[in-house]
Amino acid sequence: MILVWLLLIPFIGGTLCWLLERAHAGSDMPRWIATATMLAVLGLTVWLWLTGNYHLAGVIGDQPDWGTEFRVDWIERFGISFHLAVDGLSLIMLMLTCFLGLLAVLCSWQEIDRRIGFFHLNLLWIIGGVVGVFLAIDLFLFFFFWEMMLVPMYFLIALWGHSGSRGATRITAATKFFIYTQASGLLMLVSILGLVFVHYNHTGEFTFDYNVLRDTPIGGVLGYVLMLGFFIAFAVKLPTVPLHGWLPDAHAQAPTAGSVDLAGILLKTAAYGMLRFAIPLFPDASAHFAPVAMALGLVGIYYGAVLAMAQQDVKRLIACSSISHMGFVLIGIYAGTLLALQGVIIQMVAHAFSAAGLFILSGQIYERIHTRDMRRMGGLFPRLGSLPGFALVFVLASLGLPGTANFIGEFLILVGTFGVAPVVVVLAGGGLVLGAVYSLVLMHRVYWGPAQGRAELAGLNGREYLTLLMLLALIIGIGIYPQPVLDVSQTAMTEVQHWFTDVRPRPETP
Amino acid sequence: MTLTGTDLFALLPVLLVLGTALAVLVSVAVSRQHFVNATITVVGLNAALVSLLLVLRATPESVTDLVVIDDHTVLYTALILVASLACSTLAHAYLDGYPGRREEFYMLLLTAVSGGIILAASQHLAALFIGLELLSVPLYGMAAYTYRDHRSLEAGLKYMVLSAAASAFLLFGMALLYAATGTLQINELGAAIDSGVTHRSWLVIGTGMMVIAIAFKLSLVPFHLWTPDVYEGAPAPAAAFLATVGKVAVFAVLVRLFQSAPATADATLHQMIAALALISMIAGNLLALRQNNLKRLLGYSSIAHMGYITVAIVATGSLAVEAAGMYLITYVLATLGAFGVLTLVSSPYDGTDAGAVHNYRGLFWRRPYLAAVMTVMMLSLAGIPSTAGFIGKFYVIALGVQSELWWLVGGIVLGSAIGLYYYLRVMVVMYLFEPGERRRDAAHDWGQRSGGIMVLLIALAVMGIGLFPQPLIRLVEAAGLGSG
Numbered sequence: 001m002i003l004v005w006l007l008l009i010p011f012i013g014g015t016l017c018w019l020l021e022r023a024h025a026g027s028d029m030p031r032w033i034a035t036a037t038m039l040a041v042l043g044l045t046v047w048l049w050l051t052g053n054y055h056l057a058g059v060i061g062d063q064p065d066w067g068t069e070f071r072v073d074w075i076e077r078f079g080i081s082f083h084l085a086v087d088g089l090s091l092i093m094l095m096l097t098c099f100l101g102l103l104a105v106l107c108s109w110q111e112i113d114r115r116i117g118f119f120h121l122n123l124l125w126i127i128g129g130v131v132g133v134f135l136a137i138d139l140f141l142f143f144f145f146w147e148m149m150l151v152p153m154y155f156l157i158a159l160w161g162h163s164g165s166r167g168a169t170r171i172t173a174a175t176k177f178f179i180y181t182q183a184s185g186l187l188m189l190v191s192i193l194g195l196v197f198v199h200y201n202h203t204g205e206f207t208f209d210y211n212v213l214r215d216t217p218i219g220g221v222l223g224y225v226l227m228l229g230f231f232i233a234f235a236v237k238l239p240t241v242p243l244h245g246w247l248p249d250a251h252a253q254a255p256t257a258g259s260v261d262l263a264g265i266l267l268k269t270a271a272y273g274m275l276r277f278a279i280p281l282f283p284d285a286s287a288h289f290a291p292v293a294m295a296l297g298l299v300g301i302y303y304g305a306v307l308a309m310a311q312q313d314v315k316r317l318i319a320c321s322s323i324s325h326m327g328f329v330l331i332g333i334y335a336g337t338l339l340a341l342q343g344v345i346i347q348m349v350a351h352a353f354s355a356a357g358l359f360i361l362s363g364q365i366y367e368r369i370h371t372r373d374m375r376r377m378g379g380l381f382p383r384l385g386s387l388p389g390f391a392l393v394f395v396l397a398s399l400g401l402p403g404t405a406n407f408i409g410e411f412l413i414l415v416g417t418f419g420v421a422p423v424v425v426v427l428a429g430g431g432l433v434l435g436a437v438y439s440l441v442l443m444h445r446v447y448w449g450p451a452q453g454r455a456e457l458a459g460l461n462g463r464e465y466l467t468l469l470m471l472l473a474l475i476i477g478i479g480i481y482p483q484p485v486l487d488v489s490q491t492a493m494t495e496v497q498h499w500f501t502d503v504r505p506r507p508e509t510p
Numbered sequence: 511m512t513l514t515g516t517d518l519f520a521l522l523p524v525l526l527v528l529g530t531a532l533a534v535l536v537s538v539a540v541s542r543q544h545f546v547n548a549t550i551t552v553v554g555l556n557a558a559l560v561s562l563l564l565v566l567r568a569t570p571e572s573v574t575d576l577v578v579i580d581d582h583t584v585l586y587t588a589l590i591l592v593a594s595l596a597c598s599t600l601a602h603a604y605l606d607g608y609p610g611r612r613e614e615f616y617m618l619l620l621t622a623v624s625g626g627i628i629l630a631a632s633q634h635l636a637a638l639f640i641g642l643e644l645l646s647v648p649l650y651g652m653a654a655y656t657y658r659d660h661r662s663l664e665a666g667l668k669y670m671v672l673s674a675a676a677s678a679f680l681l682f683g684m685a686l687l688y689a690a691t692g693t694l695q696i697n698e699l700g701a702a703i704d705s706g707v708t709h710r711s712w713l714v715i716g717t718g719m720m721v722i723a724i725a726f727k728l729s730l731v732p733f734h735l736w737t738p739d740v741y742e743g744a745p746a747p748a749a750a751f752l753a754t755v756g757k758v759a760v761f762a763v764l765v766r767l768f769q770s771a772p773a774t775a776d777a778t779l780h781q782m783i784a785a786l787a788l789i790s791m792i793a794g795n796l797l798a799l800r801q802n803n804l805k806r807l808l809g810y811s812s813i814a815h816m817g818y819i820t821v822a823i824v825a826t827g828s829l830a831v832e833a834a835g836m837y838l839i840t841y842v843l844a845t846l847g848a849f850g851v852l853t854l855v856s857s858p859y860d861g862t863d864a865g866a867v868h869n870y871r872g873l874f875w876r877r878p879y880l881a882a883v884m885t886v887m888m889l890s891l892a893g894i895p896s897t898a899g900f901i902g903k904f905y906v907i908a909l910g911v912q913s914e915l916w917w918l919v920g921g922i923v924l925g926s927a928i929g930l931y932y933y934l935r936v937m938v939v940m941y942l943f944e945p946g947e948r949r950r951d952a953a954h955d956w957g958q959r960s961g962g963i964m965v966l967l968i969a970l971a972v973m974g975i976g977l978f979p980q981p982l983i984r985l986v987e988a989a990g991l992g993s994g
Contacts, residue, residue: 022878077983078908114943115875144895151894158938175934182894183927189904190919193911 003070003084006044006094007131010101013037014124021117034105034120038127042098049091049488064211065491066137067091075140078196079207083138089492092345092485093134093272096352100264101127104257106467107360110367111256112160119160122152126261133269139192140208142277146233146269147185153258153266154178161253162372173246173253180246184236191229195281198222210277214499219284227282227289234278237270238326241300248307251319252372256363259315263322263359264352271326271348274333275341275492280499286334287500293334294417294424298431300327305434309441314362314372317442318355321398324435325351325406331428332413335420336500341493342486343412349478349485350397350405357394357471361387364464365446368457374442379451385459388447390468397475399439400432405478513573520571520579523558523587524627530554531620538613548602551616552595555623559591575695576637577628585835585989586630586762589842593754594623596846596964600853601747603961607858608656615655618648619751626759633770635684635694638763642680642727645759646673652748653740659861665743672736676726683719686712700770717779720767721786727760728816729809730786731793738801741809746856746863749805750849753812754842761819765834768823784824788918790817791925798932803865807932808848811891814925815841818906821922827912833905835986836979840902843972844890850965851884854952857961873940880952880962881940883969890972892933893926898975901982 014037017030052067066085074082086094104123112119129149136142154174161170192208199216200206207213218226236243251259279286286293304323311317325347332344364387365380366372381388397404410432418425460468478485518525533554534547562584570580577583598619605612625644632638650673654666688694690712691702703713722733729737741749794813801807819841822834855870856863864870874881890899903926910919956962975982 074978075980075983077980077987144900147895147900151889154934155938155941159941171935171938174938175931178934179927179930182930183923186907186923186926189907190911190923193908197908197912 001070002044002048003068003086003135006041007084007128007135009037009041009044010124010128010131013040014121014128017120017124018117021115028116030117030120031105031109034124035102037124038098038102038105041127041131042095042102045091045095045098048086049095052086052091064495074138077206078140079205079209080140081138081209082141083209084135084141085137086135087492088488088490089272089275089345089496090134092349092488093268094131096268096349097127097130097134097265100260100352100356103264103356103360103467103471104260106463107260107363108255108257109463111363115159119156122155123257123261125149125152126156126265130261130265130269134272137210137276138208139196139210139213139277142210142273143185143189143192146188146273147182149266150178150181150185153261156258156261157250157254160255161258162255163253170253173249177246177250180236180243184233184243187229188233191226191233194222194226194229198226210281214280216281218282223282224285224288227278227285230273230278230281231289231293234270234273235296237273238267238330239270239300239323240296240326240330241303241323242296244300244304244323247323248311248316248319251322251359252313252316256359256366259319259359259363260356263319263355267322267326268348268352271329271333271344275344275496279333279336279496283500287336290334290336291421294331294421297327297330297334298424298427300324300330301428301431302327302434305431305438308438309434312374314365314374314377314442314446315359317374317438318358318362321435321438322351322355324431325355325398327431328410328413328428331417331421331424335413335417335424336497337416337420338493338497340413340416340420341497342489343409343414343416345409345489345493346405346478346482346485347409347413350409350475353471353475353478354394354397354404354406357390357468357475358398360464360467360471361391361394364460374445376452377446378449379447380457381447383451383453383455383457385457386465387460390460390472391447392443393472393475395439395443397479399436403476403479405475405482408479408482516568516571517573520565520568520573521577522561522565523591524624524631526554526558526561527591527620527624527627530558531617531624534613534617534620538617542611542613544602544605544612547613547616548598551598551620554620555591555595555598559588559595562588562591572633576634577631578633579631581989582762582766582831583627583631585986586758586838587627589758589839590623590626590630590755593758593842593846594619594626594751596850596968597747597751597754599960599964600750600850603857603959604745604747604853604859607860610656610658615652615747618651618655622646622648622652622751623755626755629759630762632763633696633766635687635696635699638696638767639677639680639684641759641763643677645756646677646727649673649748649752649756652751653744655748656745656859659743661743662745663743665740668736668743669740672726676723676733679719679726680723683716683721683723686716686719690716696767696770714779718782721779721783724760724764725786728757728764728820729813730816730820731790731813734790734794734813737813738797738806738809741812742803742805742865745859746805746849746853749808750846750853753808753845753849757812757816758838758842761834761838764823765831769831780824783820784915784918787817787820787824788921790814790820791918791921792817792928795925795928795932799928801932802867804852804867804870804936805863805865807867807936808845808852811929811932812845814929815891817925818903818922821906821910821915821918824918825909825913825915827909829905829909829912831990832983832986833909835989836905836983837902839982839986840890840898840972840975843968843975844887844897844899847883847887847965847968847972848891850961850968851880851887851952854880854956854961854965857952867936867939870936870940872943875941875943877952877956879966880956883965884940885937886969886972888933888937890976892930896973896976898972898979900976901979 069085071083132145157174308320332340400406629641650670656662690709726733798810890897893899893903
C-alpha cells in the first residue's frame with residue numbers, strides 16, 4: 001500500500017494547490033503545500049530505504065528481487081494489472097525524484113509569481129508521473145505513466161517558460177519536446193504490443209507483466225526490431241545524438257523548476273527504462289546492438305561537448321553538457337559489466353545533482369540580472385556574494401574532478417567498460433578533456449572576465465543557500481563515500497548484468 | 511410477409527424515435543414552445559435508450575429480410591442514441607437565441623436518428639440504402655438550418671450535392687453486386703462470394719463503388735473535400751451530430767458488411783481500403799496543421815480518426831470488431847465533448863459560432879472547468895493515457911500489430927505525432943492570458959444547464975474510460991458480431 005500512497009500523494013497535493021489558489025488567490029499557501037507534499041513523499045522513500053533490505057545480493061534468480069510489491073487486476077481483457085514494485089534501482093531513482101522535486105519547488109519560490117497554484121499542480125503531477133514510471137512493472141502501466149507525465153511538463157514549459165531569441169518561443173519548445181517524446185513513445189507501444197502478441201501466440205494468454213514477459217523467447221530479426229522500438233523511445237529521452245533536437249530548446253525555454261526536473265529526473269527515466277526494460281527483455285538483441293549503442297554514446301559525448309562550447313545561453317550550455325554526460329551513461333549501460341552498471345547509477349545521481357545545481361544557479365542569476373546570455377555576463381564573481389563559490393563547485397563536479405560524485409561515476413563506467421571495449425574507453429576519455437574545456441569556459445565567461453557593471457547584486461537568501469548547500473553536501477558526500485548508493489543498487493545491477501552478459505554468450509565488441 | 515409481435519418489439523427503439531418525431535410535429539402544430547419540444551425529444555430518446563435494455567432480451571431477432579436486431583445493432587444503436595441525446599441538449603442551449611423557427615431542428619434530428627438506427631441494423635442492401643438516405647436527407651436541412659448565414663446554407667447545399675453523387679455510386683455498386691450474385695442479402699452475398707462467382711470483376715467494381723460511397727460519408731481521403739466546409743458552416747450542434755451519429759451509423763454497417771461478406775478477401779480491394787486508411791491518417795492530420803478555425807480543425811481531425819478506425823476494416827485479427835467498437839465509442843465521446851464546449855461558448859446563437867481558435871484564448875482563467883473539459887477532449891483526441899482516446903488508440907495499434915499491418919501501424923504513429931501539434935495548440939491557447947481579445951464566453955451558469963451538465967458528464971466518462979476501461983471492454987466484447 002505504501003507504493004500506492006507514494007504515487008497518489010503528489011497528485012492529491014497538486015490538486016490541492018490548485019484548489020487553494022482558486023479559493024484564496026495570491027496567497028503563498030500552494031508553495032507550502034507543495035513543499036509539504038514533497039517532504040512527505042521523500043520521507044516515504046527514505047522510510048522504504050531504511051526498512052528495506054537491498055544490499056545483500058542473494059541468489060540471482062529469474063525474477064528481480066522486489067522489495068515491496070503491490071498488485072491488483074486492472075484490465076482483465078488484456079491481462080493488464082496495476083502492478084507496482086520497488087527494487088534497489090527504482091528506490092534510488094525514487095529518492096532522486098523526490099529530492100529534486102523538493103528542490104524544484106524551492107527554487108521556483110521567487111521565480112514564479114503568477115498562477116502559483118496551477119504551476120504547482122503541474123510540478124507535482126510531473127513528480128507523480130515519474131514516480132509511476134519508476135514503480136510500474138506492468139508494461140502497459142509503465143507506458144501509461146511514461147506518456148502521462150508529458151502533459152504537465154508541456155504546460156510547465158509552455159506557460160511559465162521564457163521565450164528565447166530567434167523566434168524560439170516557449171510554446172514551440174514545449175511542442176517539440178512533446179512530439180519527440182510522444183512519437184517515440186508510440187514506437188515503444190508498438191514494440192510492447194509486438195512482445196505481448198509474441199507471448200500470446202506462444203501461450204494463448206494476454207499479459208503485460210514484466211516478470212512474465214521476460215521469459216518470452218524472442219530472437220532473430222523480430223527481437224531486434226522490437227528492441228529498437230524500446231531503444232528509440234529511451235534514446236530520445238536520454239537523449240542520444242541524432243534524436244536530441246528537443247533538449248536544448250526545452251531546457252533553454254523552461255522555467256528553472258522545469259529544467260531541474262528535465263535534467264534531473266526525466267532524462268533518468270530513459271536510462272532507467274534501458275536498465276529495466278530494453279536490456280532484460282531483449283538481452284540477445286541488446287548484446288548485438290551494444291557496439292552501435294556505445295558508438296552512439298561516443299558521438300554523444302563529443303557532439304554534446306562541442307555544442308556546449310558554442311552556446312551563448314547558460315542554460316543551453318548546461319543542456320548540451322547533459323548530452324555529453326548521458327553519452328557516458330549509454331556506454332556504461334551497454335558495456336554490461338557490474339562495475340560499469342554501478343558507475344551508471346552513480347553517474348546518473350551525480351549528474352542529476354550537478355546539473356540541477358547549475359540550473360538553479362543560472363535561475364538565480366537570471367532573477368538578479370535578467371539575462372541568460374553569457375555575453376552580457378562576466379565579472380560576476382565578486383558581485384554575487386557566495387553564489388559564485390557554489391557555482392565553482394558545481395562546475396568542477398560537472399567536469400568530473402576527483403572528490404565529487406561525478407568523478408566516481410565516470411571512473412567506474414570507464415574502468416568497467418575497459419575490459420569489454422577498450423577502444424571506446426580510450427576515445428571516451430578524450431571527451432573528458434572537452435568536458436573540462438566547456439566547464440571552464442562557462443566559469444570564465446560568467447564569473448570572470450571584464451565586469452559589465454559594478455553594483456553589488458543581492459546575495460543568496462536563506463532558502464537559496466539551503467538548497468545549494470544540500471546539493472553540495474550530497475555531491476561531495478557521494479564523491480567521498482559512494483558505498484551507500486552502491487549498496488542499494490548492487491542486487492538490481494547484478495541481476496541486469498547477469499541477464500545481459502552471463503546467460504548468453506557475448507559477441508565480439510570493438 | 512407479416513410482422514409478428516416479437517418483430518415489432520424488436521423494432522421498439524426505431525418506433526419510439528419515429529413516434530417522438532411525430533409527437534414533436536403535433537406539438538409544434540399546437541404551440542411553438544422551444545423548451546417543451548426539446549423536452550419531448552429528450553424524453554423520447556431516453557425512452558428509446560431504455561427500451562434497448564428490453565430489446566436485449568429478444569436478440570438476435572431478424573425482422574423481415576431487411577433488418578436484424580442483434581447485439582451489434584443494440585450496441586451501435588445505444589451509441590447513436592447517446593450521441594443524439596447530447597446533440598439535442600446542445601441544440602437546446604444553442605437555438606435559444608436563434609431568431610427563426612427553432613423547433614423543426616428536433617424533427618430533423620429525430621428522423622436522422624431513426625435512419626441511423628436502421629442503418630446499424632440493416633442486413634440487406636435495400637435497408638442499407640434506405641437507412642443511409644434517411645440519415646442524410648435530414649442532415650442537409652440541419653446543416654443549412656441557420657440559412658440566413660450564407661456559410662450554413664453553403665454547407666447544406668454542398669453536402670446535399672456531394673451526398674447525392676455518393677448515393678448514385680452506392681446504387682450503381684449495389685446493382686452490380688446484384689447482377690453478379692443475384693441477391694441483396696448481406697449474408698447471402700458473403701456466401702455467394704465464397705462459393706465463387708463467374709463475374710468476378712463485377713463483384714470487385716460493385717464493392718469498390720459501394721466503398722467509394724461509404725468513404726464519402728466517412729470522409730476518407732480523397733473523398734473528404736466537403737468535410738471542413740460543412741463542419742465550419744453547419745451550426746455547431748448539427749456539426750456535432752454529423753461528426754458523431756453520421757459516422758457511427760455508417761461505420762456500424764460497414765463493419766457488418768465486411769465481416770459477413772468478406773469482399774476484402776479480394777487483394778486489390780483490400781489494398782485499396784488500406785491505402786484509403788493510410789492516406790486519410792496522414793493527409794487529415796497534415797491538413798489540420800494550418801487551420802485556425804476550430805470547427806475546420808475538428809473536421810480534418812475527424813478525417814484522420816476515420817483513417818485510424820478503418821484499420822479495423824482492413825484487419826483480419828480477432829480483435830477487429832471489438833477495436834472498431836471501442837475506437838468509435840472513444841472517438842464519439844471526445845468529439846461530442848469538443849463540440850459541446852464549442853457550442854456552449856457559442857451559445858446562445860448570435861450569428862456566428864465561436865470557431866476561431868483565438869476565441870478560446872485565456873478561457874481557463876475565466877471558465878476553468880469548461881477549459882479543463884476541452885483539455886481532456888483534446889488529450890483524448892490526441893490519444894494521451896488516462897483519457898478514453900488512449901484506449902481506442904491502444905486497440906487500433908494492437909489490432910494493427912496483431913494483423914501485422916505494419917504500414918498502417920506506421921501511419922498511426924506518424925499521424926498521431928503530427929496530430930499532437932494542433933491538438934496541443936488548441937489546448938495551450940486556452941491557458942494563455944491575453945487581455946483585450948474580443949471575448950466569447952459561455953454563460954456564467956453554464957454548469958447548471960443541461961448542456962453544461964452533459965459536457966461535464968462526457969468529460970467524466972472520457973476520464974473514467976481512460977482509467978477503468980474494463981467494464982466498457984466487456985460490454986463491447988459481448989456485442990461482437992459472433993454472438994449476434
